[in-house]
Amino acid sequence: MRKGFTLLELIIVIIIIGVLATLGFVQYSAVIEKARGAEARATISTLRSQLVAKSIGGETTVNSGILGIGGGIPSACTATNYFTYAIDASCSTTVCTFTATRCTASGKGPQGTTAGTLTLLWSSAGSDTWGGTGY
Secondary structure (H helix, E strand, O other): OOOOOOHHHHHHHHHHHHHHHHHHHHHHHHHHHHHHHHHHHHHHHHHHHHHHHHHHOOOOOOOHHHHOEOOOEOOOOOOOOOEEEEEOOOOOOOEEEEEEEEOOOOOOOOOOOOOOEEEEEEEOOOEEEEEEEEO
16 A cells, blocks of 8 residues: 555645635735725824914914925825825815825835725814825
């Protein structure tokens, strides 16, 4: 009687290992994207804090430049960022919508597979409403 594995048994084991590796990679990718979403939440929270400080300081005019978007906070996809950030055109010191959009091309690698967004609707009345797709 011979000892060892048959070719069929080896192929089955290799297929099982391949399926498990694929599932593991998909889960790993999801965790990494979730972490990148946390980065976007932190940046939007920083923008929100700057807006509140401007509001407390008595400013009434708010635009991207005043909050640092386009300066230290990216407004376009480059090799150094995963997200771009923007505020809505009607942003004021009483209500504002902040948006982070995932770079799918020309952003920091690896790029996202879908252009997910994360939004924060802020109101000086004390309400924050998070929304978006994918984060």
